[in-house]
């Protein structure tokens with residue numbers, strides 16, 4: 012059994028090319044049929060599909076050097092992990108990891124990462140997209156499971172991870188069972204809320220909107236970051252505005268419906 | 278190979294299946310006895326497989342697990358299909374809807390020889406017979422249901438309801454194949470099976486093989502009656518006729534009468550299938566083909582104990598599983614079992630070395646045509662791989678990331694369209710969907726093909742044609758069941774469905790995944806194309 016959640020069209024093509032010619036599997040592909048932002052070139056999509064889950068460096072703001080340093084694989088999975096004292100300057104890890112699986116959650120995570128980087132520039136954010144859900148469990152549970160080294164390279168060993176994903180939150184936790192410190196994963200997912208309402212209201216009702224994710228992330232980071240308080244207030248305000256606006260206009264706020272990613276200024 | 282049995286008594290012109298002579302029917306009956314004998318032996322015995330010694334309690338398995346009730350019906354159909362194949366050289370795939378009748382199917386693939394070829398340990402001799410009976414439903418042995426280890430099978434016994442859908446999928450784009458599908462009257466009560474009767478609206482005689490449903494009305498389920506079993510022949514026939522079938526009824530409890538009638542019905546069904554195909558392939562037909570179907574009404578647990586402890590068993594629900602339950606403890610039951618086994622006259626069926634009598638072995642079809650050796654059930658043999666065009670043909674230009682919006686599934690539709698074009702001359706791909714191809718943004722496929730429907734189109738239809746290759750029917754069970762039958766016979770496909778309704782067929786997905794898991798461990802089963810399910814949300 013294989014479960015893929017392609018975040019965009021090119022990734023769906025790369026996955027489809029594989030599954031249509033494959034043998035002896037049950038392949039589930041989960042996609043939304045509405046319009047969504049497109050993220051990856053075909054070459055990137057192919058690499059992403061081959062990896063199953065990857066860091067999207069362009070969507071985060073880790074210094075290049077830190078990412079490289081961290082990308083050196085451990086010599087041995089069994090190397091005991093040394094707890095480092097908290098020192099924001101010397102740590103190669105980001106302050107928070109935002110992970111997403113599925114097209115709608117990916118859009119919300121990107122918007123959340125974008126807000127965080129703009130409003131709290133000192134915060135180091137990493138975005139991880141999970142395309143192949145079954146990279147999450149340990150390899151002895153599923154053959155697609157990442158080795159612990161690879162898993163930790165994506166999600167670090169001890170940084171908090173805020174997850175938005177397409178399915179039930181508890182199902183994601185179940186997949187994480189057996190990974191290092193699974194309690195640092197804070198998962199938002201579909202919670203059986205919402206029927207006929209606007210697309211953004213669906214994610215709001217399921218507490219998975221960009222604003223919920225931002226607040227969750229700022230709540231989880233360790234340390235003080237300038238701009239955090241103001242951003243949390245802004246998110247609360249936006250959720251209230253959203254609520255009023257859709258009741259009045261029956262559609263999403265234009266700045267949400269038409270939100271697009273703009274690369275952060277250097 | 279035609280008319281190998283008898284050159285005489287050919288009914289009418291153009292028939293390939295001669296009427297069975299009394300001698301032939303007598304042989305068929307003995308073959309059926311052999312299958313029934315091996316079925317009962319598998320359920321009860323751990324020793325003394327040929328019954329050359331008086332039956333003793335020590336010969337009986339300590340735990341009795343298996344389904345007798347459906348087995349004589351399955352074996353009757355199997356034995357007669359053997360004859361049909363010998364007369365016509367048709368390629369026939371056998372789908373056992375009552376897959377809980379595993380001992381009957383195993384008995385038949387053993388008698389025809391395929392079982393021993395795949396499992397040489399279970400040889401066609403005394404030692405092999407002993408293994409055959411000991412392995413059934415025992416630790417370290419084989420399950421009591423038809424499944425991946427059963428030669429010639431693409432259909433697992435277990436969750437009932439999908440036999441006819443699997444059979445229909447197997448027949449698609451398989452023009453030479455006849456899929457004989459036995460359906461229990463219990464299974465016929467399930468939603469998916471009830472939906473499956475629509476097959477004539479979707480099977481095109483010009484390009485598809487044929488499905489021959491054999492609706493077996495033995496009247497009972499596990500402990501209660503069946504609806505169709507209680508209905509008249511006219512009512513049951515009307516049900517099938519309304520769905521486009523052209524049914525005949527065979528019923529009775531005297532074996533030789535039923536043998537004669539069933540051989541006749543099968544021969545006629547075959548001739549009608551070939552005639553429909555001839556007309557369809559020669560542009561001689563429009564609208565759905567009135568495919569033959571057989572309604573077979575025989576007693577549940579036929580030829581088993583008439584009654585046990587004074588309570589009727591044969592022809593009742595009590596024959597469903599193990600009719601005599603206390604054989605080891607109760608000498609009366611033991612004696613009754615022995616009489617039952619001896620009623621098949623095993624000494625006339627097998628010699629002292631456990632070899633089937635030569636006149637019975639001769640009733641199996643030629644090697645490659647034996648149903649246990651069906652190439653269609655064997656995986657991808659002979660099916661070409663799917664060639665895909667370079668993805669560059671469909672890829673989106675991304676520019677500044679996440680700054681433009683696009684419907685994610687639309688390029689996939691273009692990819693599927695080109696697969697249809699590429700496989701036009703060697704059809705081996707289909708898209709299955711409950712009426713959502715357009716709404717899932719896969720509509721590009723309609724540039725090169727249509728929705729398949731043989732019913733006459735009304736003027737409001739959009740892209741509907743009898744030779745359309747997009748299978749749309751508003752039943753997730755049917756879509757998935759057809760695709761499973763299609764991929765299990767080596768072809769490729771995709772089932773696109775709304776995520777909100779994915780749970781409708783989720784249990785089928787689990788059953789299919791279990792099949793694949795088991796099949797992977799069997800070296801003689803070739804890999805089959807994956808079951809691909811696209812779940813779309815709004």
Ligand SMILES: Cc1ncc(C[n+]2csc(CCOP(=O)(O)OP(=O)(O)O)c2C)c(N)n1
Nearest residue numbers: 347375435436437461462463464497498499
């Ligand atoms: C979906 C499903 N529900 C219930 C059962 C349990 N079950 C096993 S056999 C059987 C009776 C089947 O009756 P029928 O199809 O007529 O077969 P037969 O009488 O020939 O044994 C039932 C209900 C099942 N296998 N699958």
